[in-house]
Amino acid sequence: MTTLLTIRPPEGDSYQVAIDGTRFVAPDDRVTAEIATGHLWALPGLADAHAHLSMTSLEDIKGLSEDKMRANIPVTAWAHIERGVLLILDKGGSTDATLITLDHDADLRPYAEVAGAMIHPAGGYMVNFGVEVEPDALVHHIRTTATTRGGWIKIVGDWPRRGEGPINNYPLDILTEAVAVAHSAGARVAMHSMAHSASDAVAAGVDSIEHGPFLTEEDLRLLAGRGGAWVPTIGNMQHWINVLGADSSGGKMFKSGLDRTGENLPLAEELGLTVLAGSDLAIPHGEIATEARLLRDYGLTNRAATIAASSAAYDYVGRPDSVAPGNTADVVFFPENPYNDVTVLDNPELIIRRGTTVHAAS
Numbered sequence: 001m002t003t004l005l006t007i008r009p010p011e012g013d014s015y016q017v018a019i020d021g022t023r024f025v026a027p028d029d030r031v032t033a034e035i036a037t038g039h040l041w042a043l044p045g046l047a048d049a050h051a052h053l054s055m056t057s058l059e060d061i062k063g064l065s066e067d068k069m070r071a072n073i074p075v076t077a078w079a080h081i082e083r084g085v086l087l088i089l090d091k092g093g094s095t096d097a098t099l100i101t102l103d104h105d106a107d108l109r110p111y112a113e114v115a116g117a118m119i120h121p122a123g124g125y126m127v128n129f130g131v132e133v134e135p136d137a138l139v140h141h142i143r144t145t146a147t148t149r150g151g152w153i154k155i156v157g158d159w160p161r162r163g164e165g166p167i168n169n170y171p172l173d174i175l176t177e178a179v180a181v182a183h184s185a186g187a188r189v190a191m192h193s194m195a196h197s198a199s200d201a202v203a204a205g206v207d208s209i210e211h212g213p214f215l216t217e218e219d220l221r222l223l224a225g226r227g228g229a230w231v232p233t234i235g236n237m238q239h240w241i242n243v244l245g246a247d248s249s250g251g252k253m254f255k256s257g258l259d260r261t262g263e264n265l266p267l268a269e270e271l272g273l274t275v276l277a278g279s280d281l282a283i284p285h286g287e288i289a290t291e292a293r294l295l296r297d298y299g300l301t302n303r304a305a306t307i308a309a310s311s312a313a314y315d316y317v318g319r320p321d322s323v324a325p326g327n328t329a330d331v332v333f334f335p336e337n338p339y340n341d342v343t344v345l346d347n348p349e350l351i352i353r354r355g356t357t358v359h360a361a362s
């Protein structure tokens with residue numbers, strides 16, 4: 001017994017697949033049912049490449065107990081699933097709490113790769129958030145912890161010091177060695193760069209630049225050339241401009257960074273750089289469609305913004321990025337073609353996850 005589906009991708013011809021248990025198979029004479037999907041457009045699932053499952057909003061960065069963070073995770077994880085976000089990359093937190101995501105029932109959470117506690121030197125990030133590692137201890141720290149981090153290491157690249165503005169947290173040579181050590185342990189490195197550490201991050205071989213409003217054209221070329229990723233988190237940057245005030249020094253810096261992002265996104269698309277959508281707590285869990293729209297508003301085409309919030313992330317982490325026989329039966333259907341208007345990602349009509357219908361709009 002298998003169930004037949006018609007898959008109409010945003011580009012290319014429609015085709016049929018069948019669901020057999022949790023997997024897609026080629027349609028054959030075992031088909032006994034059909035779900036009418038030929039009038040919809042299909043994606044392999046949405047993806048959020050900068051989530052923090054242990055927290056529910058940016059208010060929570062002020063401090064949560066370990067118990068509260070652990071209690072949040074099943075709830076925030078499910079919020080993604082029911083909006084069609086079937087893959088998340090969790091970019092760390094104040095502790096290693098998020099690592100328990102990987103122990104939860106795979107049917108009740110998105111596919112996940114997670115970073116544990118965020119790494120920064122004393123004074124290099126919010127107080128009591130993450131683990132303090134001084135530059136001369138960074139390589140050792142990563143060598144001894146990389147294999148226990150859920151696939152990712154999250155380093156804070158820069159942070160403002162009073163009277164001095166943003167300062168890079170780690171020198172380039174140490175960062176370069178730390179990244180090499182992480183890679184040899186099979187982990188990827190993501191670096192928070194809100195100011196000018198992005199160029200060092202790119203030079204050091206960091207896999208994913210988080211925020212990165214001041215990436216240079218040369219950085220984009222280098223990152224694209226070696227298959228790196230950029231997660232601009234526009235919603236998060238807008239949030240901080242609102243909080244700090246557009247006329248404050250921080251607000252002005254973020255505003256100029258957003259202006260730069262608006263120039264960089266079309267170039268990134270032209271270069272084939274992997275741009276990924278990330279909600280980063282400024283956008284509620286599951287609502288990655290909002291960031292996809294912002295990426296479009298800041299210069300990506302509707303097509304590229306859709307890919308940034310869906311197949312690009314699957315492709316980047318090596319998961320199947322298409323609906324095809326042999327792959328796990330994951331597919332999300334939309335009423336319009338997102339390559340024409342990315343805002344439709346906010347309105348999934350049917351979500352099938354591991355062969356089971358999760359949510360169908362009435």
Ligand SMILES: [Zn+2]
Binds near residue numbers: 050091280
């Ligand atoms: Zn973040």
